[in-house]
Amino acid sequence: MxxxxxxxxxxxxxxxxxxxxxxxxxxxxxxxxxxxxxxxxxxxxxxxxxxxxxxxxxxxxxxxxxxxxxxxxxxxxxxxxxxxxxxxxxxxxxxxxxxxxxxxFKKVTVADIKNFEDKYKGSSEEMEDIKQAYLDFEGDMNSIMESVLCSRSEDESRIRAILEAAIEEEELPAYTAFTKESTHKQRARKRRGEREAREAEAMRHELGLADGSSALKMLIQSKQQNREKQMDSFLSAMEAKYCTNSQKGGKKSVKKGKK
Structure with missing residues (x-):
């Protein structure tokens, strides 16, 4: 056959x-x-x-x-x-x-994740990914926060500031979903982030991990109902993004214009 x-x-x-x-x-x-x-x-x-x-x-x-x-x-x-x-x-x-x-697929360790996070956050690559996520989801912050690697509730104000500056410079369109987002939606997202942090902390205790394992907390926290699916997606994203065999696939370019 x-x-x-x-x-x-x-x-x-x-x-x-x-x-x-x-x-x-x-x-x-x-x-x-x-x-x-x-x-x-x-x-x-x-x-x-x-x-x-x-x-x-x-x-x-x-x-x-x-x-x-x-x-x-x-x-x-x-x-x-x-x-x-x-x-x-x-x-x-x-x-x-x-x-x-x-x-x-080399096994990814907690140290790998922590090193990746330290280098990625605040980098030009993260900024490009944030802007691309904004375009992909037309300003929907729920989807943006779920899409950007390593993003947690405490990163939202920083991510929002990056997007607001890009909109001000007319590098990104001013999507209503972003500029007119309701406080109710923002509060709901904050509550969800706090709940996920509590779940991650409970998981840390369950696994017997030492305090300060922020990288592993980030990994196991559930942005979706299925923790295993979220973990697999994160690891896959890291591998697809940083494995030398997959670097040839180009990223979408950030579009300019005002909407």
């Missing part, structure tokens, strides 16, 4: 991009991130014993899908002809896909 048939059987689609949950024009970084997200959900170590065999099969298929889409020549053939070269070494050979996955 060929790879496309295996995908159809295991994932309900023969579209390699849909298997990874990415668009057909996805950058290398997006494809890598999609592979990580989907493979985490079906990883054999994260399922029950009765599900392990099926999960292992899916995990292997995902490795092959990624190996095709991460290879420029194989991807071009697939895009143009809708076929996979089943004789390609990366598809045909009997590879240890678990080892392959571990080589791609």
């Amino acid at each position: 060929g790879l496309l048939e295996q995908c159809e059987e295991a994932f309900g689609t023969s579209d390699l991009y849909k298997v990874l949950g990415v668009r057909s024009a996805a950058s290398e970084g997006e494809i890598r991130r999609g592979y990580r997200n989907v493979s985490l959900r079906v990883h054999p170590d994260r399922v029950t014993a009765t599900q392990k065999e099926a999960a292992t099969h899916k995990f292997q298929i995902l490795g092959k899908v990624y190996s095709v889409l991460s290879d420029s020549e194989q991807r071009a053939v697939y895009d143009e002809q809708g076929i996979v070269d089943e004789e390609a070494d990366s598809v045909k050979r009997d590879r240890d896909w678990e080892e392959y996955w571990r080589l791609l």
